[in-house]
Amino acid sequence: MGDKLKPEQQIKAGPLPVDPESGLAMCPPPLEIDIIKVKKVFNECMQTQVEEVVITGWTAGNTQDAEDAECASVTVRNNQCQVLNGDIVRVQFDLEVCATVPLDTGGFERRCNTVSVTKTLRIDRAGEEGMGIQCDLFPECLFCFISDRDANNGVLAVTCCVGILVLIKVETEVQLLVPTFGYPPPPPECGEFLGECPTDFVPEWPPYPPQGPLTGGRNRKPKGCK
Numbered sequence: 001m002g003d004k005l006k007p008e009q010q011i012k013a014g015p016l017p018v019d020p021e022s023g024l025a026m027c028p029p030p031l032e033i034d035i036i037k038v039k040k041v042f043n044e045c046m047q048t049q050v051e052e053v054v055i056t057g058w059t060a061g062n063t064q065d066a067e068d069a070e071c072a073s074v075t076v077r078n079n080q081c082q083v084l085n086g087d088i089v090r091v092q093f094d095l096e097v098c099a100t101v102p103l104d105t106g107g108f109e110r111r112c113n114t115v116s117v118t119k120t121l122r123i124d125r126a127g128e129e130g131m132g133i134q135c136d137l138f139p140e141c142l143f144c145f146i147s148d149r150d151a152n153n154g155v156l157a158v159t160c161c162v163g164i165l166v167l168i169k170v171e172t173e174v175q176l177l178v179p180t181f182g183y184p185p186p187p188p189e190c191g192e193f194l195g196e197c198p199t200d201f202v203p204e205w206p207p208y209p210p211q212g213p214l215t216g217g218r219n220r221k222p223k224g225c226k
Contacts, residue, residue: 011181030179042131043170045123053097053160054147055113060154065104069158071141072098072110081135081168084120086127089168091119091135097160099144111158125170132172138165 016025077094084090098112125131140163148157 012185028181031182032180033177034180035175036178037173037175039171040174040176041169041171043123043125045121045168047119047121047166049119049164049166050142051095051115051117051162051164053095053113053115053162055097055099055111055144055158055160056156057111058101058155058158059103059109060150060152060156062103062105063101063109063155064153066101066146066155069099069101069144069146069155069160071144071160072100074098074139074141074160074162076137076139077114079135079137081133083126083133087122087124089121089123089126089133089135091121091137091166091168093117093137095139095162095164097141097162099158099160101146101155101158117164119166121166121168123168123170126168128170130172131170134169134171136167136169138167139163140165 011028016027018024019026073096075096077096079093080091082090082092094114094116096112096114098110100108100110103109126133142161142163144158144160146155146157147159148155150156
């Protein structure tokens with residue numbers, strides 16, 4: 001076996017050293033057993049969905065040459081989670097989505113729309129006495145596209161596809177016995193920001209676009225065939 005941690009070595013947060021022979025992490029013996037008060041998760045579930053959010057109100061007379069739309073932001077507001085009956089949970093929230101469309105005269109126009117979303121889900125133990133519900137929402141704007149135009153090709157509507165991860169936890173506050181290693185050592189001092197320009201500049205090389213097919217690109221959105 002490799003060398004074990006010496007008692008006089010300072011214990012601090014970070015990766016544990018690995019025994020080169022066994023491949024196992026070497027953990028020092030705890031100093032004491034403490035009682036801590038934490039929230040314990042007794043059950044959890046997740047659900048994913050895609051919401052289509054239509055944004056209107058564009059300046060049609062100045063967007064006739066626009067070919068595509070870009071998602072600017074997506075925000076969850078007024079998140080509410082409620083146990084209805086037994087193990088039935090209702091999740092309600094507002095989803096604000098903003099998009100941009102290039103203007104014929106230069107620059108971009110930004111418009112937003114907010115939709116209300118309601119989900120009714122089932123999760124075991126949600127209705128038990130003493131249990132609480134925690135709902136976390138993680139939105140991600142997948143892409144936006146121009147979905148309606150007027151007779152002169154001006155933009156009337158943009159549709160954004162937003163993926164939403166709903167994560168529900170059944171939890172309550174408990175006291176647990178845990179082995180501990182005492183209080184952590186004092187952290188290092190913060191570095192001072194002087195607000196000065198750097199003395200060196202090392203540009204990324206080569207300063208050219210990545211090679212590959214014309215349709216490639218990490219952020220390029222498919223436009224479809226005509």
